[in-house]
Amino acid sequence: MRFIVLFISSLLLLFGITSCVDPADIVINTSVDVLVVDGTITNLAEPQLIRLNHAQSDRLTGRSGTTPITKASVEVLVDSSEVIVCHETEDGTYQLPADFKAQIGHAYQLRFTLSDGMQYVSTQQIMQPVPPIDRVTARFNATSLPFPLESGGDYRAGHDIFVSWQDPANQQNYYRWEWKLWEKQDWCRSCRQGVYAVNTILPHTYQDKTFYVSGENLFEDCFIPTNYLEAAQPPFHSEQYVYDYPCRTQCWEILHSYAIDTFDDQYSNGRQIQERNVAQIPYYDSTACLVEIRQLSLPKSAHAYFKQFQDQTQNTGGLADTPPSAPVGNIRNKNNPQERIVGFFTASAVSAVRYWLDRKDVKGLPFGDTDPAKRVQQTGSAFFMPSICASPFPNRSTLTLTFGLWVALPGP
Template sequence: MKKTIKALAYLILLGMVSCIEPYEKTFKTSSNIIIVEGLITNDYATTPILLKESVPSETGSSRLLPIKGAVVNLLVNGESKIPLNEKTEGEYYLDPTFKGEIGKKYKLQFTTADGNMYESTEEALPVAVGIKKVSHQLVDKLITDAQGNGRAGYKLFVDVDDPASQANQYMWGWTIYERQSVCKTCTGSYYYTTPAPLGSCVEDAILKRYNNIFDYNCTGNCWDIVRSSDLFISRDEFYNGGTLKSQYVGKIPVYTFSGALVEMSQYSISRTAYDFINLSLQQGVQTGGLADTPPAQLTGNIKCLTDPSINTSGFFVVAGKSKFKYWLDKADAYEAKVSPLGLFGGRELKLEPAGPNTTRPPLAPCVNSLTRTNQQPEGWIN
């Protein structure tokens, strides 16, 4: 049976429109596949461990379904167990105050609702290597938006002084903080501040008929948080002990002309993690998480203890993380008169028009989440 694995690039996650093109590959398999994506570092654990199952169908396509109701634990040094909690279907979180410790060994263990037990290989958390410098280059039509239009974007580069004392493998990611003025969007409805504290969108027959959209400004400060979805890696076999200069590590759309804060993350990863990601890139996986790789080809470091015949894929990564904060003022984009993508995936802002009722349009609160915060990011320049 053929099944099509579709990996959609995502910007972890909710409500954001990806500007990265999806890919599609076809593999021959007739089995369900358990897929795992996880990352433990010496930084706070804010992102979830993802558990999914790839389920083939008679039509030749496949579906990636969340694995619900699993019992998930992080095993530390083969002794203590730290439980994870399922907040959203298939997404399992550590306590947000948790940080991995350099030198300690970590293993992921979980039991699914059908009683099958799984575990990753054990990996020690390596020493993080710091970023020496971050730079950028404005490129026209670097990004393709949801409508297929080319948009300007920034290529990001890093310099790294590579330690000569050991072999090193690197993975990079970025987080960008953009000032957001809109905290609520209603489709076919008006926004009301009741029930408190978040309010709600109340359907209106005329607005619904024309699929009308209204945006509502924030009651106070608010920032959108966008995370990278591309995979960029390197190993130091050709520059061990030297300086890695102008390593390309990602691209960011020009969302607005306002300045933004970029936080570059550099991960020191194991050779096995590097080899898995490198193989996925060679097989055509350019974007998305490790839980969206073609599972028929990539076995990763997860195995089923109770039934070895069950296919598994994905990778549980244990990495040393260093961060570098970089202010992106975007003056070059303004001078070049590029067309910014905006913070709505290319859609233009549409505020509810003011009328004789002075209580409208109301303001909406900035709701903290993985993709938004009302707390000024450290390093922000007003």
């Protein structure tokens, strides 16, 4: 799960802003300037990623942003002896070798050095076993979502996902849940100030002062013309416009869970756990979708951290609530022990189940069909609207480009 998103979206709250104050009356007199680490390795055959980011807020506006930390030296120490080196796959993301899978009962520790020489190390994390998920069920709930899908709106319909499992006896177990959602997407690309081209557009090659001409090499991207002020060039449109393009094959939008859900079996040790609500899947579209539910084990220290973060980001706002503080994780700066670092490195065993959510029990319209502007809906646009916050605007007069086609760029 991209837990980093939840970290950053909550940082301003955690550094002193509480929800019992009218947002219009807030004057931000603090700043966020922290290193954020996101890393949970698992026992599954999947990419094992460590993400390093720098989160900072503008001192004047209070708006927060993140910058990926690049060129770091990142490694995972196994059982205090074996060193596994990570490589940077994209800015700020460091991946362990493709064949690496963590193992239950083994100890893991994160170590990394930044380009400025600062060295960081996590506490050691021992991967705990996780019991398998026995059963997954889903029920439609008109108020499933804890927060409305749209700012200022009140749409909260979705499906509550429940899991059942046998909790092991005679051992303390700590759990966390994540979900991944595959939604059918019929519209795959938007081009601003241009059109989508399958093949390259030949430079400085025009036809009848009206068309651009495509070549034979694949391009598969938006072609945005440059005004060269050439006499033969088609008219250049400076007005703002966006064209949306339908998918040419079956396409799915992949969404990830956005909340933390933890559980301690202190009062249910060894029992059969029946239908615990672990996910709320938004009712974006009336078509069926695929949901993957992941049940993760946690070491005791990791559970304490995630539970604290869960309480501070999801249960605040009452008059009796204690103002939240920044959740400092299990990573320290070896050069400067006073540095506050947000995030947690841990190791989790995973039981994953994929569930086909047919949405046959829904009531009312999906969020994608509740466009307040009442714009004409294009075919297959129900999920496009909530993901882009607009209905698709197709380019009706331009064909998908292939070799040798002449292509006109119409105005908006």
